[in-house]
Amino acid sequence: MTPRPLCLAAAAALAFASRAPAQDSVFGIRGLGFPDRSVSAASAGTGGGFALFDGAAVLNPAALSTWHGTAGWAVAAGSNRSFDNGSGSTSLSATRFPVLGVAGQIGPRIVVGVTVADYLDRNWAVSQADTVSPRGTPVAAQDQTTSVGGVSDIRLAMAYRLQAVVLGVGLHALTGSAQTTVIRTFPSDSAFLPFAQHQVTSYRGVGLSLGALATPARSLLFAATVRFNGSLRASSPDSALTVGMPVEASGGVTFQPVQGLLLSGTVGYASWSSASSALASSGEGPARNVWSVGAGVDVTQLHLIGRPLALRLGYRWRQLPFAVDSGPSWLTEHAVAGGIGFEAAGGRATVDVTVEAGSRAARSLSESFVTAYVGLTIRP
Amino acid sequence: MSAWRSAAFAALAFGALAGCKEQISSPGKCPALCPSGHVQLADTLLTTADVSDTSVRGFVLVREASYLLASNLDSLQSLVLVRFSRIDTTWFVTLSSGLVDTAYVGNPDSVVLDLHLVQRDTAVKGLKLLVYRLPALFDTGASYASILPYFADSTLVDTVPISDTLQTGDLPVRIADSLVIAPADTGVVSLGIAVVAAGKTALALGSGNLGTTAPILSTYIHAKAPLDTLSHVTSVEPSVSLFVMNPPPGQPPTGVLALGGIPTARATLRLSLPTVVVDSNAVVRATLLLNTTGPAGGFARDSFFVFAQPVVRDFGAKSILWPDSTVSGSVLIHEGQTGPVALDLAPILRFWGTTQGDSTPRLIVLRAYPEGSILGSVTFAGRVAGALGPQLRVTYVKPYTFGLP
Numbered sequence: 001m002t003p004r005p006l007c008l009a010a011a012a013a014l015a016f017a018s019r020a021p022a023q024d025s026v027f028g029i030r031g032l033g034f035p036d037r038s039v040s041a042a043s044a045g046t047g048g049g050f051a052l053f054d055g056a057a058v059l060n061p062a063a064l065s066t067w068h069g070t071a072g073w074a075v076a077a078g079s080n081r082s083f084d085n086g087s088g089s090t091s092l093s094a095t096r097f098p099v100l101g102v103a104g105q106i107g108p109r110i111v112v113g114v115t116v117a118d119y120l121d122r123n124w125a126v127s128q129a130d131t132v133s134p135r136g137t138p139v140a141a142q143d144q145t146t147s148v149g150g151v152s153d154i155r156l157a158m159a160y161r162l163q164a165v166v167l168g169v170g171l172h173a174l175t176g177s178a179q180t181t182v183i184r185t186f187p188s189d190s191a192f193l194p195f196a197q198h199q200v201t202s203y204r205g206v207g208l209s210l211g212a213l214a215t216p217a218r219s220l221l222f223a224a225t226v227r228f229n230g231s232l233r234a235s236s237p238d239s240a241l242t243v244g245m246p247v248e249a250s251g252g253v254t255f256q257p258v259q260g261l262l263l264s265g266t267v268g269y270a271s272w273s274s275a276s277s278a279l280a281s282s283g284e285g286p287a288r289n290v291w292s293v294g295a296g297v298d299v300t301q302l303h304l305i306g307r308p309l310a311l312r313l314g315y316r317w318r319q320l321p322f323a324v325d326s327g328p329s330w331l332t333e334h335a336v337a338g339g340i341g342f343e344a345a346g347g348r349a350t351v352d353v354t355v356e357a358g359s360r361a362a363r364s365l366s367e368s369f370v371t372a373y374v375g376l377t378i379r380p
Numbered sequence: 381m382s383a384w385r386s387a388a389f390a391a392l393a394f395g396a397l398a399g400c401k402e403q404i405s406s407p408g409k410c411p412a413l414c415p416s417g418h419v420q421l422a423d424t425l426l427t428t429a430d431v432s433d434t435s436v437r438g439f440v441l442v443r444e445a446s447y448l449l450a451s452n453l454d455s456l457q458s459l460v461l462v463r464f465s466r467i468d469t470t471w472f473v474t475l476s477s478g479l480v481d482t483a484y485v486g487n488p489d490s491v492v493l494d495l496h497l498v499q500r501d502t503a504v505k506g507l508k509l510l511v512y513r514l515p516a517l518f519d520t521g522a523s524y525a526s527i528l529p530y531f532a533d534s535t536l537v538d539t540v541p542i543s544d545t546l547q548t549g550d551l552p553v554r555i556a557d558s559l560v561i562a563p564a565d566t567g568v569v570s571l572g573i574a575v576v577a578a579g580k581t582a583l584a585l586g587s588g589n590l591g592t593t594a595p596i597l598s599t600y601i602h603a604k605a606p607l608d609t610l611s612h613v614t615s616v617e618p619s620v621s622l623f624v625m626n627p628p629p630g631q632p633p634t635g636v637l638a639l640g641g642i643p644t645a646r647a648t649l650r651l652s653l654p655t656v657v658v659d660s661n662a663v664v665r666a667t668l669l670l671n672t673t674g675p676a677g678g679f680a681r682d683s684f685f686v687f688a689q690p691v692v693r694d695f696g697a698k699s700i701l702w703p704d705s706t707v708s709g710s711v712l713i714h715e716g717q718t719g720p721v722a723l724d725l726a727p728i729l730r731f732w733g734t735t736q737g738d739s740t741p742r743l744i745v746l747r748a749y750p751e752g753s754i755l756g757s758v759t760f761a762g763r764v765a766g767a768l769g770p771q772l773r774v775t776y777v778k779p780y781t782f783g784l785p
Contacts, residue, residue, distance in 0.1 A: 132421055134665075193726050197780050235784075282783055
C-alpha cells in the first residue's frame with residue numbers, strides 16, 4: 001500500500017521538477033487500473049502459493065488466525081521494469097507498499113485485524129509527440145498524460161478458531177483517488193505557451209469476504225475464500241460512473257510431506273467481466289473473467305549464523321482483466337520468485353526478503369519486471 | 381528504546397523514504413496505451429474583440445523625460461531650455477591657522493558647461509550646439525514660438541562643435557570666461573541649446589531624469605581679497621530642464637491609437653472575449669493584430685517596444701496597471717515601420733483566467749517602452765477603422781475530456 005498523501009505530495013513536486021512522474025505499469029492506463037497483488041513478502045516468495053494461509057496477506061480473513069498475540073506488518077516492494085512497445089523499450093521503476101496491517105488476539109479463539117492494501121493501481125504516464133498547425137505553420141507539440149493514485153482496500157477482518165476449522169469474515173472499503181494531468185508543451189522558441197489541465201477522480205466501494213481454513217490431517221491444510229464486491233463508484237467533478245466489481249474466489253492447499261518442508265498451491269478466479277458494460281459506456285475496452293495460479297515451497301528448518309532461516313521458491317501465473325485494445329488483446333503475467341525469511345530482535349520481529357522476476361505481455365506489448373519485496377513483521 | 385524497536389523504526393523509515401524518491405520515465409503506444417482524451421487546438425480570429433478604445437497623451441511630461449531634445453528637422457523643431465540652480469557667492473575655507481573663514485566670489489576664470497550626449501544621428505555630420513543665454517526666470521510653460529526670440533545672435537554664448545565620431549558620451553565645454561549675473565537673478569543662470577548641422581537632424585542630451593546625466597554648469601573662480609589667492613569651482617545642476625517643440629504635441633486624433641512620443645501617449649483597449657478564451661488557462665497563443673496609420677517616429681534607425689499590460693482598476697487615463705512584467709506582451713517597432721504589427725497577449729489572457737485576474741476589467745494599455753526615455757512613437761488604427769482596426773487571434777485548447785473511470 002502506498003502512503004498516498006505523503007507520496008503524492010512528493011511525487012507532485014518531483015513531477016514538476018522533471019516532468020517524469022512515477023508509474024507502476026503503463027498497463028494501468030486501461031480499464032480500472034492495474035490489479036495489485038496484496039501479498040506479504042513471504043507469500044510472494046512462494047509465488048503466492050501460501051497467500052491464502054498467510055495472516056499478513058489480504059486474501060483470506062480466516063488466515064488472521066495464524067497470529068497469536070499482537071502483530072503489525074508492512075511490506076515494501078521496489079520494482080524495475082522494462083517496457084517494450086514493439087518499436088522500442090523503456091526502463092521504469094517504482095516503489096510501492098502493497099500491504100500494511102495490524103492484528104490482535106481477543107481471547108483464545110478470536111483474532112481481529114485491520115489491513116490497508118493496494119487494490120487497483122492507477123500510476124502511469126504516457127507521452128505522445130505530435131506536430132500541429134493551428135495557424136498554418138507546423139509546430140512540434142509534446143503531450144504528456146500522467147495519472148497518480150489508485151484504489152486502496154481497507155479491510156476490517158475477524159477470524160474465529162474452531163476445532164479443526166477456522167472461519168473468517170472481512171469487511172472491505174475500497175477508497176482512493178487518482179489525479180490525471182495532461183500537459184501539452186511546445187518548443188521554447190515557439191510563440192505558444194504550454195497547456196495543463198487536471199482532473200481528480202475519486203473511488204468508493206465496499207466488499208465482504210468470507211474465508212475458511214481446514215485441517216483434515218496434521219500434514220494437510222485447506223483454505224478457501226470468496227469475496228463479494230459491491231459496485232465501485234468513480235466520480236469526478238463533472239461526471240460519475242458506477243462499475244460492477246467482481247466476485248473473487250480462491251482455494252488453496254498446503255501439504256507437509258516431511259518436517260520443515262511445506263508445499264502449497266492456490267487457484268483464484270475473479271469475475272471481472274462484470275465491469276465490462278460500464279467500461280464500454282465510457283469508451284474503454286472490455287474486461288474478462290480471470291484465473292490466477294500460484295505454487296511454492298517453503299523450507300523452514302535451515303539455519304544461518306545460528307538463526308532459523310526460511311527458504312522459499314515459487315511460481316505464479318495470472319490473467320489480467322482489462323483489454324489493452326479493442327481487439328481485444330489480453331494480458332497474461334507470470335513470474336518466478338525466491339526469498340528468505342529470518343527472525344530478529346529475539347524472535348519479536350521477522351524480516352522477509354523476496355525477489356520476483358517475471359513478465360506480462362499482450363501481442364507486441366510486453367513488460368518484464370524484477371520486484372524486490374521486503375517485509376517486516378513485529379510481534380511486541 | 382530496545383534494539384528491535386530501533387531496527388523496526390529504521391527499516392520503516394528507510395522504506396518510506398525510498399518509496400517517495402522513485403522516478404520514472406514515461407513510455408506509451410497509441411492507441412492501446414494512450415488516454416482516450418486528445419488535446420485539440422482551435423484557432424479563431426475575433427474581429428470585434430476591441431469594443432472600445434481611446435488614446436491619451438501626457439503620461440510622461442517633457443520635464444520628466446530622461447532626455448533633452450534639440451532638433452532642426454522639418455517635421456519637428458525643438459529647443460532645450462535649462463535653468464540652473466543658484467550659484468553661491470560665498471564658500472567656506474579652512475585657513476592654515478585652523479580657523480574657518482568665508483570666501484567671496486571674486487574674479488571669474490572660466491565657465492564650463494558639461495553635457496551628456498545620449499543619442500544622435502551619426503549619418504549627419506558637422507553637428508554644433510548653439511548655447512544661448514536665456515532670461516534667468518524664463519517661463520517654464522513657454523512655447524516654441526514664445527521662446528524662439530531669445531535664441532538670437534545677441535544672446536549667443538558659445539558654439540559647441542561635436543565630433544562626427546562621437547555617438548554618445550560627455551561633452552565638457554568651456555563656453556565663456558564668465559557669465560554676468562544680474563543681482564535680480566540671485567545667482568540663477570538659464571541657458572538655451574539649439575542644434576545645427578550639415579543637414580537636418582536631432583539629438584538627445586541627458587536631462588538628469590530616470591538615471592541620466594544632467595547638464596552641469598561649473599564656474600572657476602578666485603576669491604576676493606584678502607583671500608584672492610584661493611581658487612574654487614562651483615558646480616550647479618538644473619532646477620528646470622525641458623525642451624519646447626514645434627509643432628507642439630497635442631492629444632491624438634479620435635480613432636487613432638497613439639503610443640510614445642513626448643509627452644508620452646498611451647492607448648487603452650477594452651476587449652470583449654468569449655468565455656472559453658478567458659475563463660481557463662486554455663489559451664496557448666493570443667495575438668493582437670494592429671495596423672499602423674503612418675511610419676513609426678523616432679530617431680533615425682532607432683527602435684523601441686510597444687508594451688501591453690492589463691489594467692487592475694479602471695480609472696480612465698489614470699488606470700492602475702498590473703505591475704508584473706510577466707503578465708504582458710511586447711513587440712519591437714523600428715523607426716519608419718509601417719503595416720501590420722502582431723502583439724502577443726497570451727500571458728494577459730491567461731492572467732484573466734486566474735483568481736487574481738478574474739475580477740479585473742478586460743482592459744489593456746498599450747504604451748511605448750522605455751517610456752519617457754525614447755523619442756519613438758507609433759500610431760495604430762482604432763476600432764473605427766473597421767477591418768484595419770485591432771483584431772485578436774486566439775489559439776486555445778478545446779475543453780479536454782478526461783473520461784472515467
